[in-house]
Amino acid sequence: MGRVVLVTGISRDIGRRFARAATGDPSIDRVIGVDAVPPRGDIGDVSFVRADIRNPVIAKVIAKEDVDTVVHMSVIATPGSAGGRGTMKELNVIGSMQLLAACQKSATVERLVVKSTTTVYGSGPRDPAMFTEDMGPKRLPSSGYAKDVYEIEGYVRGFARRRPDVDVTMIRAANVVGPHVSSPLTNYFRLPVIPRVLGFDPRLQLLHEDDLMRVLCHAATTGVPGTFNVAGDGVMTLSQAVRRLGTPSVSLPRFAVGRLGSTMRQARVSDFSPEQLGFLTYGRGVDTTRMRTVLGFEPQFTTAETFADFCQSIAPAVREGAGRA
Amino acid sequence: MPEEARRRDGDHAVVIPIGTGGRPGRGSGSARPSSAARNLAPTARKAASTKSSTKPATKPTTKTATKPSAKPATPAAGKKRARAGTSDEKVVPPPVDAEPTTADDTEQPSPGTGIPVGEWLAAAQDAAQEIFGADWERRLAELMAFVRRRLEGDYDVDDYGFDRELTERFFMAALRPIAEKWFRLEVRGLENIPAEGGALVVSNHSGTVPLDGLMTMLTVHDHTGRFLRPLGADLVFKLPLISSLARKGGATLACTEDAERMLSGGELVGVWPEGFKGIGKPFSERYKLQRFGRGGFVSAALRTGVPIIPLSLVGAEEIYPLVGNVPSLARLLGVPYIPITPFFPWLGPLGMVPLPSKWILEFGEPIRTDAYEPGEAEDPMLVFNVTDQVRETIQHTLFDLLRERGNAFG
Numbered sequence: 001m002g003r004v005v006l007v008t009g010i011s012r013d014i015g016r017r018f019a020r021a022a023t024g025d026p027s028i029d030r031v032i033g034v035d036a037v038p039p040r041g042d043i044g045d046v047s048f049v050r051a052d053i054r055n056p057v058i059a060k061v062i063a064k065e066d067v068d069t070v071v072h073m074s075v076i077a078t079p080g081s082a083g084g085r086g087t088m089k090e091l092n093v094i095g096s097m098q099l100l101a102a103c104q105k106s107a108t109v110e111r112l113v114v115k116s117t118t119t120v121y122g123s124g125p126r127d128p129a130m131f132t133e134d135m136g137p138k139r140l141p142s143s144g145y146a147k148d149v150y151e152i153e154g155y156v157r158g159f160a161r162r163r164p165d166v167d168v169t170m171i172r173a174a175n176v177v178g179p180h181v182s183s184p185l186t187n188y189f190r191l192p193v194i195p196r197v198l199g200f201d202p203r204l205q206l207l208h209e210d211d212l213m214r215v216l217c218h219a220a221t222t223g224v225p226g227t228f229n230v231a232g233d234g235v236m237t238l239s240q241a242v243r244r245l246g247t248p249s250v251s252l253p254r255f256a257v258g259r260l261g262s263t264m265r266q267a268r269v270s271d272f273s274p275e276q277l278g279f280l281t282y283g284r285g286v287d288t289t290r291m292r293t294v295l296g297f298e299p300q301f302t303t304a305e306t307f308a309d310f311c312q313s314i315a316p317a318v319r320e321g322a323g324r325a
Numbered sequence: 326m327p328e329e330a331r332r333r334d335g336d337h338a339v340v341i342p343i344g345t346g347g348r349p350g351r352g353s354g355s356a357r358p359s360s361a362a363r364n365l366a367p368t369a370r371k372a373a374s375t376k377s378s379t380k381p382a383t384k385p386t387t388k389t390a391t392k393p394s395a396k397p398a399t400p401a402a403g404k405k406r407a408r409a410g411t412s413d414e415k416v417v418p419p420p421v422d423a424e425p426t427t428a429d430d431t432e433q434p435s436p437g438t439g440i441p442v443g444e445w446l447a448a449a450q451d452a453a454q455e456i457f458g459a460d461w462e463r464r465l466a467e468l469m470a471f472v473r474r475r476l477e478g479d480y481d482v483d484d485y486g487f488d489r490e491l492t493e494r495f496f497m498a499a500l501r502p503i504a505e506k507w508f509r510l511e512v513r514g515l516e517n518i519p520a521e522g523g524a525l526v527v528s529n530h531s532g533t534v535p536l537d538g539l540m541t542m543l544t545v546h547d548h549t550g551r552f553l554r555p556l557g558a559d560l561v562f563k564l565p566l567i568s569s570l571a572r573k574g575g576a577t578l579a580c581t582e583d584a585e586r587m588l589s590g591g592e593l594v595g596v597w598p599e600g601f602k603g604i605g606k607p608f609s610e611r612y613k614l615q616r617f618g619r620g621g622f623v624s625a626a627l628r629t630g631v632p633i634i635p636l637s638l639v640g641a642e643e644i645y646p647l648v649g650n651v652p653s654l655a656r657l658l659g660v661p662y663i664p665i666t667p668f669f670p671w672l673g674p675l676g677m678v679p680l681p682s683k684w685i686l687e688f689g690e691p692i693r694t695d696a697y698e699p700g701e702a703e704d705p706m707l708v709f710n711v712t713d714q715v716r717e718t719i720q721h722t723l724f725d726l727l728r729e730r731g732n733a734f735g
Contacts, residue, residue, distance in 0.1 A: 125559050125562040125563040125568065125578075126559045126562070126578065126580075127578070128578060128580050128582035128583050128586075129484060129485045129486075129577045129578065129582075129583045129586065130484055130582075130583075130586060132582075135582070197565075198565055198566075199564075199565025199566035199567075199568070199569060200565055200568055200569055201486070201568075201569035201572065201573070203482070203484075203485075203486045203572070234481070234484075235482060235483075235484055235486065236478075236482065237482055237486060237488075237569075237573075239478070240478035240480070240482070241478065242478070243475075243476060243477055243478030244477065244478040244479070253565075254565075282562070282568075283486075285484055285485075287586075304481075
């Protein structure tokens with residue numbers, strides 16, 4: 001008897017692709033995808049249940065399908081795709097709370113895998129070079145995605161305390177980059193001219209999209225409890241990235257980049273949130289020792305390889321549609 | 326050669342005024358030839374040097390250059406006459422004067438008219454040899470490869486953002502002459518720096534601008550081949566430009582996590598526990614060590630079991646004698662102090678040139694910490710004692726070195 005996996009946030013590309021990849025895993029029997037809107041692409045053998053995780057229906061789905069593994073990856077990073085910051089916050093925080101409440105009531109759930117992000121550490125001048133899992137942000141995030149993730153992590157920790165019999169794995173993924181990923185960072189690198197913060201050269205650490213799929217599968221099938229940073233080996237600086245990309249860049253003072261970012265957000269060209277600006281100013285690095293020693297996961301791509309793969313995929317697109325951006 | 330040419334110009338100018346009728350601006354006899362005359366006269370020189378010129382006025386002269394066997398200046402003068410109408414008077418003298426030079430030109434296009442390509446190449450080779458040494462071709466190729474790698478982003482940085490190549494080839498190369506020629510660094514006790522494994526170099530801090538840190542990094546690298554990884558205050562990582570340079574140069578934030586990570590990674594770490602209290606202290610308090618932070622560096626060394634190497638640095642105090650401060654402006658700008666020295670800001674940029682004091686660096690005997698249990702880092706009394714031991718060692722060495730050095734600029 002294999003596992004029955006419930007995946008939230010299947011309408012988004014990463015969620016859909018993970019669900020499809022999970023159906024191919026021999027130890028997984030069934031994969032049930034849940035989201036408020038139907039997925040846009042091919043979902044293969046995944047059975048889709050249209051349910052909003054913000055209301056208690058989700059508990060019925062879990063009970064009816066005898067779900068034993070829940071993979072929560074419907075934490076969204078950009079208000080643009082959700083239709084405003086208010087909706088985004090509600091989807092992220094209230095949705096996660098409802099899902100956790102449903103899991104807590106369920107008698108069948110044995111594992112919970114939450115896809116979190118290293119954004120939760122924030123970015124600032126007082127950050128250590130490498131964050132370990134035990135560290136928190138130096139300054140609590142005041143708004144946006146980082147705050148949502150910080151709050152969700154708090155609820156997940158609360159859940160783990162209340163249900164010690166459930167193995168809770170929290171994957172803090174570094175910025176996911178890949179040919180198919182549309183995230184604030186990849187959209188930033190797809191700009192025809194890349195704005196940079198004058199006088200700062202942040203360190204970036206990237207995770208390939210395939211490695212994200214693999215680590216989520218790994219966590220869902222092995223069920224090692226704990227919180228893990230997951231990132232490709234090595235770091236690269238933004239100036240290196242821009243040069244390898246071959247895109248022209250322009251350095252502007254920080255406030256000008258912020259202004260430009262908010263203009264671009266309004267024009268829906270790119271999402272340039274305050275935490276994104278902080279990241280592009282100070283950068284961030286995370287320690288991945290525990291990913292290897294405890295979780296037992298080895299990413300296939302280093303940061304440099306991840307970026308090279310990404311460069312290859314966007315190079316022709318940039319040349320053709322520089323005006324489209 | 327140019328002087329000769331100019332003299333010839335002058336001769337023409339003397340000749341020009343014949344028949345001008347005193348019209349202003351046209352060869353009125355002044356020492357400076359009119360523009361028309363200048364176009365006319367030095368046929369030979371113009372022919373070579375203005376070949377690329379597209380001004381219509383020079384057309385005649387270029388023509389003369391193309392057919393130098395005929396009487397060169399006459400057609401030019403004819404054209405000129407057509408254009409200028411009246412100023413045809415000195416037609417004859419210039420050709421007489423210019424003829425030999427044009428002949429010269431065709432045979433060996435050299436004096437004053439341009440340098441032959443061969444000589445340019447030779448000069449470039451000499452310059453390359455002067456700059457890169459005997460095997461300049463290889464060195465130049467290396468340099469080009471370096472530039473290409475930099476432009477394509479094809480280099481590695483470590484987890485802290487340390488760019489080894491840039492540091493070695495650029496920062497260190499820029500600092501080396503300052504260290505050797507300006508501050509005349511004298512280094513002692515190099516045998517106290519371990520050849521491998523983690524170690525913590527603890528130094529006094531002075532000089533208004535943290536040049537002492539840079540010089541220490543350079544010294545350690547030049548003499549031992551290891552890179553000293555400095556721990557910087559958080560202000561360093563807040564400032565634009567400075568922050569990115571610091572990370573590329575190998576620095577990281579002075580916090581327990583980073584210090585322990587670097588030390589356990591086997592790096593040679595440099596720390597200046599006095600911080601801004603040290604570099605920003607007035608000149609009157611020179612060589613008096615300030616409080617050594619909270620001893621965080623000692624607990625990091627105790628926890629990782631690496632030796633502490635005290636470094637006493639004499640000389641940095643005199644480079645910018647800090648005699649005043651503007652606390653209100655400093656507060657406004659969010660920096661610890663605004664330095665006023667006898668030369669800055671009074672002399673502007675010139676006041677930013679450090680005074681050429683004589684520097685002595687003495688690395689003291691390592692203080693071993695591996696005898697303590699890692700748990701003893703939690704014992705504040707032990708941490709304070711070791712901190713004091715390091716501080717006293719540096720302070721006494723400083724006094725000894727000062728006595729020995731004598732004149733600060735000697």
